[in-house]
Amino acid sequence: xxxxxxxxxxxxPITVEPTKARVVVKAGGRVIADSRNALTLQxxxxxxxxxIPLADVDSGVLERTDHETYxxxxxxxxxxxxxxxxxxxxxxxxxxxxxxxAVAPIKDHxxxxxxxxxxxxxxxx
Numbered sequence: 627x628x629x630x631x632x633x634x635x636x637x638x639p640i641t642v643e644p645t646k647a648r649v650v651v652k653a654g655g656r657v658i659a660d661s662r663n664a665l666t667l668q669x670x671x672x673x674x675x676x677x678i679p680l681a682d683v684d685s686g687v688l689e690r691t692d693h694e695t696y697x698x699x700x701x702x703x704x705x706x707x708x709x710x711x712x713x714x715x716x717x718x719x720x721x722x723x724x725x726x727x728a729v730a731p732i733k734d735h736x737x738x739x740x741x742x743x744x745x746x747x748x749x750x751x
Contacts, residue, residue: 632698634728640669640699642677642731647748649676651683651738654711658743659683662751665731669699676746677735680721684710688736693717701726708742715742 634640645666651659661682668674688706695703701722708715718739725732740746 634699638670638699640667640729642667642729645676645748647750649678650745650747650749651678652744652747653687653708653715653742654713655744656710657684658687658708658710659738665735667729667732667737675737676748677732677737680734680736683736688719691717695720699726700729700732706736708738713742713744715739718742 632638643666645664649659649661649664650657659678659682661678663679663682665677666674667677687708687710689709691705691707693705695705697703701724703720703722705717706719706721708718719736721736722729722732723734738746
């Protein structure tokens, strides 16, 4: 059976906008991501998610896994496990390598499950 692709609309709006603040992610007591080029994705009634360019993340704390999920609005998500200090989070970082056109800007970005990292801070410069 083919996967159904849904377009954002009035019943399920999705916006992707540049984050107006610097985004700093900490885990294991240290900074693992620091970006002035993050994107804020707001999907329907869900909390906003910060998508950070992979280039602004410490790649030494990420390990790619085989886990995948599917979103009919965004596409196939791949995952990384996070390992830094005492923080171990299996499949706790996700990415859309080939996102659907409606959310194309999130390509080459990752997002972190907030309950796994110490913090995801938005810092006004």
